[in-house]
Amino acid sequence: MTHPRHLPALSLVALLSLTAGCLTGASSAESNPPRAETAPPVLTEARKAATPSSFPCGNTQTLQFGPDIPPDFSQVASQVDADCFAWQQFIALNWPSASMDGGTDAGFGTPGDLGAVQWQTWMDVAQVFLPDGGPPPAWGSAQKVDPACLAEAGLTAVEAKGLLALTVASKFAEQFDPTSSAQAFPFTGPAWLGARNGTNVWYDVRINQPEFDYVVDAGLYNASNQMAQADAGVALVLPQGSFQPNSVGAIETKSAWMEVSSPTDSRWNRYKLAPAVVVDPTTQKCRAATVALVGLHIIHATQSQPTLVWSTFEHVDNAPDHGADAGTTAWNFYDAQCQPRTLSVPAHCSADGGATQVTVGCTPNTPPPYYIGNGCPAPSAVQVTRLTPIDATAAQVTATVQQHLRQAYPGSVWENYLLVNMLWSTGASASPTRPVKAPLPFASPTPSGSVPIANTTMETYIQQTADFGQGPRASNCIVCHASAAIQGPSGIASDFSFIFGLAQGLPAANKAALKSKRVTPAIKAGQLHPPRMRRILQ
Secondary structure, eight states: OOOOOOOOHHHHHHHHOOOOOOOOSOOOTTSOOOOOOOOOOOOOHHHHHHSOSEEEETTTEEEESSSOOOOSOSSOOSHHHHHHHHHHHHHHHTSBGGGTTSOOOOOSSOTTOOOOBGGGGSEEHHHHSOTTOOOOOOTTOOOOBOHHHHHHHTOOHHHHTTSEEEOBOOSSHHHHOTTOOOOSSOTTSOOOOBOTTSOBEEEEEEEOHHHHHHHHHTTTTBHHHHHHHHHTTOOOOOOOBOSSTTOOOOEEEEEEEEEOSOTTSGGGGGSOEEEEEEEOTTTOOEEEEEEEEEEEEEEEOBSSOTTOEEEEEEETTSOOBTTSOOTTOOOSSOOTTOOOEEEEOOGGGBTTSOOSEEEEOOSTTOOOSBOOSTTOOOOOOOOOOBSSOOOHHHHHHHHHHHHHHHHHSTTOGGGGEEEEEEEEESSOOOOOSSOOBSSOOOOSEESOTTSOOOOTTTSTTOSSEEOSSSOOEEOOHHHHHTTOBOSSTTOBBOTTOSGGGGOBOOOHHHHHHHHHHSOOOOOOTTOOSSOOOOOOBO
């Protein structure tokens, strides 16, 4: 195994970033064309001089407006400083890729801008872990969408290069079944998330180049190679960022996108937008759409935090606090006038595999009673509230960042995103030196392990507690990710990352053993499996 190549974050994307095209004339979920990309503002020299490039945050941090990713904690000893570190990552990762080649300033969060940001130029895990277990394409390769899908969406291959190809209706589906339509939990039934506009939320998982190089150099895109590495006594440990040259470390992003019903509505000036091609859950036909970012997880392996740092952000308009006055906000996932809806569904679409009529109620945070995909009914709005209020320290830091953001980039869409919380360790456990079984230890969690941490778009149905076979515990990043393992029945830990469970190429005997251990939905006799989404990436 060769050592992973760590390129600087700036030059990495500057040299290899994808071109994010602007889609015109394509239909969205309600046959509305995506808005033409707004031209980046041309900053005058006076404006440039007046725009602050950095500002103090917390007790020890200085945050920069720009694309440089902080590779490791620097003088972080408190939650307020950790939250500032989380925001520095958020700013850098959401920096426009068009501004990273030394060209003109493309602004930061210009309303209506459909261009890619830094993390969108990274590799989608669907490109890395292929159905045949073969090697992935070279770093920076554009997603290749099936020609039949493009024809259905009325797109050319050239137009598709700038689009997000979204087929996963689950943040966690890729960890257990890449074709599942379940968002997360419960494992025993449907758990996708429906927005008020009648569409479902789409999820996207990407990795940066240091992590990509590590996977490719070690052949870990193949399940048999993962097992061979474990058998050889080599632990799977992600590259860790440090303040050495060219060492940003492994980063994964997990994003949640809501389809935009009317792209020309001024409401969407508050959101990061992107052009996409999606699979209609009911017809399984492809269509072009504009999507809005509603949630973002960032996980980062660093030398001082070998058990990773975990931060989660979401849009301010997602959902109100549980029991609080919802006010007049047009919430994405909450309707103050909600009424129960009864739907007729084919038997294979119902949660128990037999019901022909189901009711979507108004009790917040209740998983839907039917599956989407493969001819099932269209998504229905799910009522969502935030069960744990935004952490007070996170809210304080968000207010500080937004104050400086408004001064530097007035009207930026990023003013409308907030930090939910940031999880780290004040006494991190060392990385294993040999393969060990999951779950991995996570010492001295900060905030306390008893504090729930949940993004309403990604942990909708487990906002307060989760049970992974060890009894109910406060739901947070580590409760889930500590159990991450390589593909196969071995249970060998994969350094808190679930992406390695996507690898194919497992020997037949191991496939059978793994299948017997997996938790699967309760399926009636004659129902082969819950409905699945169509794969459109080649």
